[in-house]
Amino acid sequence: MHAALPMAFPPVPEQMALLTRGAVDLHVKTELEERLEQSRKTGKPLVVKAGFDPTRPDLHIGHAVLLAKMRQFQDLGHHAILLVGEFTAMVGDPTGKSDARPRLSRQEVQASAKTYTEQAFKILDRHKTEIRSNSEWLDTMTPADVVELMAKMTVSRMLERKDFAARFEDGRPIYQHEFLYPLLQGYDSVALCNDIELGGTDQLFNLLVGRDLMSKYGKRPQMVLTTPLLEGIDAKMENGGVVGKKMSKSADNFIGLTEAPLAMFRKVMQIDDEVIFRYFELLSNKSNTEINELKTEKAAGRDPREIKAIFGRELVTLFHDETAAIAAEAEFKNVYSASAVPDNVPSFSLTTDGPTLWIAKALSLARLVKSTGEGKRLVEQGGVEVDRERVTDGQFQLERGKRYLLRVGSKNRRFAYIEIAR
Amino acid sequence: MHAALPMAFPPVPEQMALLTRGAVDLHVKTELEERLEQSRKTGKPLVVKAGFDPTRPDLHIGHAVLLAKMRQFQDLGHHAILLVGEFTAMVGDPTGKSDARPRLSRQEVQASAKTYTEQAFKILDRHKTEIRSNSEWLDTMTPADVVELMAKMTVSRMLERKDFAARFEDGRPIYQHEFLYPLLQGYDSVALCNDIELGGTDQLFNLLVGRDLMSKYGKRPQMVLTTPLLEGIDAKMENGGVVGKKMSKSADNFIGLTEAPLAMFRKVMQIDDEVIFRYFELLSNKSNTEINELKTEKAAGRDPREIKAIFGRELVTLFHDETAAIAAEAEFKNVYSASAVPDNVPSFSLTTDGPTLWIAKALSLARLVKSTGEGKRLVEQGGVEVDRERVTDGQFQLERGKRYLLRVGSKNRRFAYIEIAR
Numbered sequence: 129m130h131a132a133l134p135m136a137f138p139p140v141p142e143q144m145a146l147l148t149r150g151a152v153d154l155h156v157k158t159e160l161e162e163r164l165e166q167s168r169k170t171g172k173p174l175v176v177k178a179g180f181d182p183t184r185p186d187l188h189i190g191h192a193v194l195l196a197k198m199r200q201f202q203d204l205g206h207h208a209i210l211l212v213g214e215f216t217a218m219v220g221d222p223t224g225k226s227d228a229r230p231r232l233s234r235q236e237v238q239a240s241a242k243t244y245t246e247q248a249f250k251i252l253d254r255h256k257t258e259i260r261s262n263s264e265w266l267d268t269m270t271p272a273d274v275v276e277l278m279a280k281m282t283v284s285r286m287l288e289r290k291d292f293a294a295r296f297e298d299g300r301p302i303y304q305h306e307f308l309y310p311l312l313q314g315y316d317s318v319a320l321c322n323d324i325e326l327g328g329t330d331q332l333f334n335l336l337v338g339r340d341l342m343s344k345y346g347k348r349p350q351m352v353l354t355t356p357l358l359e360g361i362d363a364k365m366e367n368g369g370v371v372g373k374k375m376s377k378s379a380d381n382f383i384g385l386t387e388a389p390l391a392m393f394r395k396v397m398q399i400d401d402e403v404i405f406r407y408f409e410l411l412s413n414k415s416n417t418e419i420n421e422l423k424t425e426k427a428a429g430r431d432p433r434e435i436k437a438i439f440g441r442e443l444v445t446l447f448h449d450e451t452a453a454i455a456a457e458a459e460f461k462n463v464y465s466a467s468a469v470p471d472n473v474p475s476f477s478l479t480t481d482g483p484t485l486w487i488a489k490a491l492s493l494a495r496l497v498k499s500t501g502e503g504k505r506l507v508e509q510g511g512v513e514v515d516r517e518r519v520t521d522g523q524f525q526l527e528r529g530k531r532y533l534l535r536v537g538s539k540n541r542r543f544a545y546i547e548i549a550r
Numbered sequence: 551m552h553a554a555l556p557m558a559f560p561p562v563p564e565q566m567a568l569l570t571r572g573a574v575d576l577h578v579k580t581e582l583e584e585r586l587e588q589s590r591k592t593g594k595p596l597v598v599k600a601g602f603d604p605t606r607p608d609l610h611i612g613h614a615v616l617l618a619k620m621r622q623f624q625d626l627g628h629h630a631i632l633l634v635g636e637f638t639a640m641v642g643d644p645t646g647k648s649d650a651r652p653r654l655s656r657q658e659v660q661a662s663a664k665t666y667t668e669q670a671f672k673i674l675d676r677h678k679t680e681i682r683s684n685s686e687w688l689d690t691m692t693p694a695d696v697v698e699l700m701a702k703m704t705v706s707r708m709l710e711r712k713d714f715a716a717r718f719e720d721g722r723p724i725y726q727h728e729f730l731y732p733l734l735q736g737y738d739s740v741a742l743c744n745d746i747e748l749g750g751t752d753q754l755f756n757l758l759v760g761r762d763l764m765s766k767y768g769k770r771p772q773m774v775l776t777t778p779l780l781e782g783i784d785a786k787m788e789n790g791g792v793v794g795k796k797m798s799k800s801a802d803n804f805i806g807l808t809e810a811p812l813a814m815f816r817k818v819m820q821i822d823d824e825v826i827f828r829y830f831e832l833l834s835n836k837s838n839t840e841i842n843e844l845k846t847e848k849a850a851g852r853d854p855r856e857i858k859a860i861f862g863r864e865l866v867t868l869f870h871d872e873t874a875a876i877a878a879e880a881e882f883k884n885v886y887s888a889s890a891v892p893d894n895v896p897s898f899s900l901t902t903d904g905p906t907l908w909i910a911k912a913l914s915l916a917r918l919v920k921s922t923g924e925g926k927r928l929v930e931q932g933g934v935e936v937d938r939e940r941v942t943d944g945q946f947q948l949e950r951g952k953r954y955l956l957r958v959g960s961k962n963r964r965f966a967y968i969e970i971a972r
Contacts, residue, residue, distance in 0.1 A: 219694045222701035269693045271734075272641045278727035279644035283705070283718070286726065296705070304708065304733070305700035307726055312693075 137168045137205050146200050150193070150410055152329045153354040155339065160351050163323055167206075176201045177322035177350070179211040179262075179313065180248075182240035183220075183230055187247040188382035189443070190358040190375035193410045195251040197326055197355050202256045209258045210248060211316055212241045215266035216309060223303050237261075247385045250447050265319040266312060277311050280344045281337070286310070289333045314338035317350050324351040358410055361395050365402040372403075389444045389456035396440035397460065401432035404439055412442055473533070475545040484525035485548050487512070494544045496536045511537055559590045559627050568622050572615070572832055574751045575776040577761065582773050585745055589628075598623045599744035599772070601633040601684075601735065602670075604662035605642075605652055609669040610804035611865070612780040612797035615832045617673040619748055619777050624678045631680045632670060633738055634663045637688035638731060645725050659683075669807045672869050687741040688734060699733050702766045703759070708732070711755045736760035739772050746773040780832055783817050787824040794825075811866045811878035818862035819882065823854035826861055834864055895955070897967040906947035907970050909934070916966050918958045933959055 137143065143164050148154060167174050178198055198208050217240070220231030232240065245259060269277075286307045287293055295302050310333070317325060317338035327335050335352040343349040360381025363372025373379045383395045399407060408419045422435050437457055444453035476494040478485060488503030491512070497503040504522040506512055512519055513535040514526075526532055531547040559565065565586050570576060589596050600620055620630050639662070642653030654662065667681060691699075708729045709715055717724050732755070739747060739760035749757050757774040765771040782803025785794025795801045805817045821829060830841045844857055859879055866875035898916040900907060910925030913934070919925040926944040928934055934941055935957040936948075948954055953969040 215693070219697045222698045266693055271637070271688055271691045271693075271696055274693055274696045275641045275727045275730060276644045278730055279725045281726050282723040283709075283726055283729065284721070284723065287705075299706070301704040301706065303701045304703050304705055304729055305697045307705065307729075308697060308700055311726070 137164070137171075137173075140164045140168065143204050146204065147197070147353070149416075150355060151197070151353050152356055153332055153352065155336065155352040160324070160353075163351070173206040174201065174323040175207050175209060175321070176324050176326060177209045177211055177317065177320055178326045179213055179316060180244055181213050182217045182237045182244060183232060185240040185243040185247075186377060187244065187385040188375055188377070189385065189411060190382065191248075192251055192385065193355045193358050194326055194328060195248055196411060197353070199251050199253065201324075202253045207258065208252060208256060209260055209320060209322060210245060210252070211320070212237070212244075212259065212261040213313070214241070214261040214263040216262070216312065218263070222305065250385055260320065262312070262316045262319070266315070274308075277315055277341075278308065280341055281311060283307070310334045310337045311341065314341040318342050318345045318347055321347055322350055323348075324353060326353050326355065328357050329354045330357060356410060359403065359406065361399050363403050363406075364400050370403055370406050383443070385447055387447075389448050389452040390459050392444050392447065393437075393440040393453070393456040393460050396443060397433065397436050399436060401426070401436070404432070404436050407439055412439060414442075473543040473545055475547065477547045477549050479549045480528055483528050485528070487514070487519065487524040487526055488522065490526055490546055490548075491534065491536065494534070494546055496534065496542055496544055506536065559586070559593075559595075562586045562590065565626050568626065569619070569775070571838075572777060573619070573775050574778055575754055575774065577758065577774040582746070582775075585773070595628040596623065596745040597629050597631060597742070598746050598748060599631045599633055599739065599742055600748040601635055601738060602666055603635050604639045604659045604666060605654060606799075607662040607665040607669075608799060609666065609807040610797055610799065611807065611833060612804065613670075614673055614807065615777045615780050616748055616750060617670055618833060619775070621673050621675065623746075624675045629680065630674060630678060631682055631742060631744060632667060632674070633742070634659070634666075634681065634683040635735070636663070636683040636685040638684070638734065640685070644727065672807055682742065684734070684738045684741070688737070696730075699737055699763075700730065702763055703733060705729070732756045732759045733763065736763040740764050740767045740769055743769055744772055745770075746775060748775050748777065750779050751776045752779060778832060781825065781828065783821050785825045785828075786822050792825055792828050805865070807869055809869075811870050811874040812881050814866050814869065815859075815862040815875070815878040815882050818865060819855065819858050821858060823848070823858070826854070826858050829861055834861060836864075895965040895967055897969065899969045899971050901971045902950055904950075906949050909936070909941065909946040909948060910944065912948055912968055912970075913956065913958065916956070916968055918956065918964055918966055928958065 140161055144157075144161060147160070148157075154160065163174060166172075176198060178194060202208050214234070214237045217232045217237050218234060241259070241261070245257075249257070287296055289310070292302055292306070313334050314337040318341055321342075325335050325338055332352070332354050335350075335354070339349045339352055357374045359370050359372040360375040360379055361383060362379075362381045363370050365371070373381060375382045383392055387395075396404075396407075405419065405423060408414060408422070412419065414422075422438070426432055426435055440460075441450075441453040441457060444456050474494075478490055478493050486500070487507055488497075488500040491497045491503035491506070492500045497506060503512075507524060508520060508522040510518055510520050514524070515533055516535075526546065526548050528548045531545060534544050534546055536542045536544075562583055566579075566583060569582070570579075576582065585596060588594075598620060600616060624630050636656075636659045639654045639659050640656060663681070663683070667679075671679070709718055711732070714724055714728070735756050736759040740763055743764075747757050747760055754774070754776050757772075757776070761771045761774055779796045781792050781794040782797040782801055783805060784801075784803045785792050787793070795803060797804045805814055809817070818826075818829075827841065827845060830836060830844070834841065836844075844860070848854055848857055862882075863872075863875040863879060866878050870878075896916075900912055900915050908922070909929055910919075910922040913919045913925035913928070914922045919928060925934075929946060930942060930944040932940055932942050936946070937955055938957075948968065948970050950970045953967060956966050956968055958964045958966075
């Protein structure tokens with residue numbers, strides 16, 4: 129599948145500058161320089177591998193960081209392999225204790241892989257991407273092969289992995305097959321003979337196991353490059369650093385790759401005014417110089433919403449197109465900016481016996497609706513926002529000791545600040 | 551292969567008395583009673599399994615302890631399975647670090663298994679013994695089956711095994727496949743659905759893994775019975791206990807099952823006068839009462855050589871026949887007892903520059919031979935004994951600081967004490 133045509137690869141320093149940008153770990157820099165040099169001489173592209181777990185096919189822009197790195201390799205003329213973890217997905221976690229490893233049928237795996245790759249091709253060059261499945265070699269392994277694989281690694285080495293070490297020390301169980309999975313994943317590289325593997329920083333241990341195994345099987349060991357895990361849209365800046373959970377579906381702080389243009393744009397506008405630069409650095413095609421210029425402008429007083437809109441447009445353009453990006457921004461301004469809070473918003477201080485106050489009750493007490501019944505219906509019909517976020521749970525509770533901005537109705541908007549007294 | 555005829559099994563207490571005699575661990579006594587009771591009711595024999603490693607097919611009487619226990623089950627009407635560890639022998643130890651697990655070809659395994667079973671049938675009832683190989687089920691396992699197997703056991707549980715725990719604490723490597731082997735061995739029981747597994751006390755952990763696995767695979771868990779590891783013929787009594795290395799080929803303190811009658815008898819006569827009762831208890835068919843009578847007689851002054859000769863005859867009868875036993879005893883008395891050291895043995899004190907003195911030189915200096923050349927030839931022809939043991943190595947060295955009894959010639963025996971001065 130490798131392109132046989134001699135290619136004009138850019139000079140090594142130029143390639144290195146791009147490939148190492150935003151990377152966290154690189155094992156080993158000098159090796160990468162050598163192999164890039166060799167690739168230029170021979171005209172043979174490097175083979176870049178990244179694996180994915182088909183039990184979680186829904187991608188968000190956190191995944192896009194890794195895929196964007198892979199795309200950079202492609203744009204430089206290198207060859208990308210997306211490896212589907214089909215074998216592990218089909219085996220699942222036999223203890224049944226991990227949600228992350230449900231047991232999928234081959235059909236399910238294939239459907240998942242299709243979903244995944246269709247999303248990934250929003251970033252990757254479809255025509256320069258080879259899709260492989262580890263079932264190709266793992267399904268046909270004999271038990272003797274498994275024994276041989278396991279003999280390549282000691283128990284102590286495996287216990288160096290942080291999560292294993294912590295569980296071992298706490299006396300929480302580690303099932304033995306969990307030790308096997310990093311080896312199987314590493315064996316994928318033995319089978320593929322790739323030059324380099326990419327992964328998130330949380331994959332560093334496993335990627336290095338692959339590197340070790342390759343040399344133990346007499347293959348040229350892969351290099352390893354990790355990209356950062358993107359924090360969610362709810363992250364904040366603290367002491368000059370980004371603080372917050374990683375972007376994930378479960379933390380509900382993600383921007384999905386397949387989200388509609390307006391939703392994407394709106395979520396970008398929710399990002400913290402400083403954290404947005406982290407997103408620029410990890411996901412934007414802008415040069416470091418351009419990003420630094422934006423930082424300077426912000427420091428000089430430019431409205432941070434303008435800067436976030438720049439990123440929002442770029443993101444929507446990437447995953448949809450430019451027309452959609454322009455439309456999304458216009459619609460956002462119309463719907464959300466037009467709903468800017470007027471100056472004369474009334475304030476209500478309400479009291480409650482319990483720790484919380486029912487939203488319908490609060491709306492009624494603030495005279496925003498005529499009755500708790502009407503309040504509940506309005507909430508459930510989507511006509512109420514709390515702190516600029518739509519709330520549709522009719523039983524939503526406001527917490528004592530907090531102050532909220534409520535908005536009622538979508539055409540004739542009415543605002544009120546509501547403080548729940550202690 | 552199970553006998554389908556209803557059998558008349560002896561009453562449970564009678565069976566229990568025999569089966570638990572000399573056993574160390576029994577998991578679990580009440581279960582064994584229940585299953586024996588059930589077997590009496592249904593007329594269905596219990597299935598008793600013991601595994602063996604075909605990489606070490608030479609049996610000594612230490613192995614006979616286990617086989618004798620198995621034979622007791624057979625004599626009571628139960629069904630025995632000798633399991634050949636063919637799969638593990640063929641895989642070997644891929645790290646190449648263990649002599650115990652060389653990699654054998656299927657032909658070698660089969661030859662070894664034949665050697666083993668032919669020896670084992672000196673004790674077991676050939677017609678009531680089923681030979682199985684774990685290749686039957688392990689060769690066809692898929693990698694997914696291996697993952698499932700590994701998921702049944704935690705890393706911590708495996709580290710409870712004493713030798714693993716010690717190595718882990720000392721920082722000596724444990725390769726991951728070593729964790730797999732107890733699981734594969736346990737899986738043999740899952741495949742065979744045996745009622746009980748026998749093994750040496752050093753196998754207790756592995757046997758219990760088998761018990762656990764069976765219940766995790768929804769099988770009725772096996773019971774586990776261990777027999778003691780017999781100490782070598784060089785063991786001594788200390789503080790009322792037997793002290794010494796286990797019998798093994800490598801420690802050269804063994805009586806092989808295939809040794810000639812005279813060698814067998816002679817080795818028995820070398821055993822310590824007290825330790826011989828350990829041999830009686832583990833290997834003799836004598837009742838506890840009979841053994842206690844012998845102890846009383848010895849305490850009353852009976853010549854311990856007579857008591858050892860009783861065991862020697864029984865052992866030779868077991869592995870050869872009664873005629874051979876009688877002949878061996880007679881020959882022993884003729885050769886060895888007749889060769890009792892005379893009273894007037896001369897003593898020589900020789901000196902040497904190095905740490906040792908060449909035996910041919912010593913013989914020559916003591917005038918037992920005319921030249922070192924003759925001495926060397928005599929040694930190599932088997933005409934020389936050192937401390938009552940024949941020495942045939944022409945380069946044999948006597949150590950400085952020790953005193954030896956040498957004997958030269960077989961017809962005209964000449965004795966000399968030789969002391970190598972410091």
